Amino acid sequence: MIRLQDVTRIYSREGAAVKALDAVNLEVPTGEFASVTGPSGCGKSTLLNVLGGLDKPDSGELWVGDLPLHSATDAQLTAYRRNDLGIVFQFFNLLPSMTVEENVELPLLLRGEPSKKARPRAEEMLDLVGLTKRLGHFPHQLSGGEMQRVAIARALAGRPRLLLADEPTGNLDSENAARVTDTLLKIASQKIVTMIIVTHSSELAALAPLHIRMLDGKIL
Numbered sequence: 001m002i003r004l005q006d007v008t009r010i011y012s013r014e015g016a017a018v019k020a021l022d023a024v025n026l027e028v029p030t031g032e033f034a035s036v037t038g039p040s041g042c043g044k045s046t047l048l049n050v051l052g053g054l055d056k057p058d059s060g061e062l063w064v065g066d067l068p069l070h071s072a073t074d075a076q077l078t079a080y081r082r083n084d085l086g087i088v089f090q091f092f093n094l095l096p097s098m099t100v101e102e103n104v105e106l107p108l109l110l111r112g113e114p115s116k117k118a119r120p121r122a123e124e125m126l127d128l129v130g131l132t133k134r135l136g137h138f139p140h141q142l143s144g145g146e147m148q149r150v151a152i153a154r155a156l157a158g159r160p161r162l163l164l165a166d167e168p169t170g171n172l173d174s175e176n177a178a179r180v181t182d183t184l185l186k187i188a189s190q191k192i193v194t195m196i197i198v199t200h201s202s203e204l205a206a207l208a209p210l211h212i213r214m215l216d217g218k219i220l
């Protein structure tokens, strides 16, 4: 369970206080797929940043399972980001000189897993996103949608508790966006991870069992 209780994050801009998150209360059950929508400036990125342990609330409580992110130490936050969190970005962020398989394996190798464990895990995740035939390809040989599915496989490889995605279909044409959406729905149906996805796509947002609408730092 992800639980936010009265989470407030205030920025100051030109001397004025901006409540990017204004006493937000939210519960996302383990394994749930939640979409987040709302107009520019409503606080979506701030919500992702506090969930990702990159920013701390000024007040309130934010729990990821039994970990209190609002009071976690820097060491706990580093461990949380490394072990419990998968992140998918709008622009994929794959390493161009590595193959698809190597891109997915890399986070596992970086955290000390031996290659003989990392490789089958990468292959399993690439099978999950339907890219088994692309293992040896390089990112520039893939479509945008395929690159995003590699990024999703990479984010899941380390068995995170929480998958955060910021506009995962924002940079894709409709056909590629549809494939990425199908992949996300497949992952959601298997309940292998809690997913919170910020999107401007009303289609993707509506497909999520939990649709969070934000306005002016609040959840509607």
Ligand SMILES: Nc1ncnc2c1ncn2[C@@H]1O[C@H](COP(=O)(O)OP(=O)(O)OP(=O)(O)O)[C@@H](O)[C@H]1O
Binding pocket: 011, 012, 013, 018, 019, 020, 038, 039, 040, 041, 042, 043, 044, 045, 046, 047
């Ligand atoms: N570092 C910062 N310093 C000052 N104000 C900030 C900062 N980060 C965000 N804000 C303000 O907080 C509010 C929420 O911003 P946030 O980026 O979370 O919105 P958003 O919904 O993600 O917007 P977009 O869809 O445009 O990315 C906005 O008014 C923004 O200007």
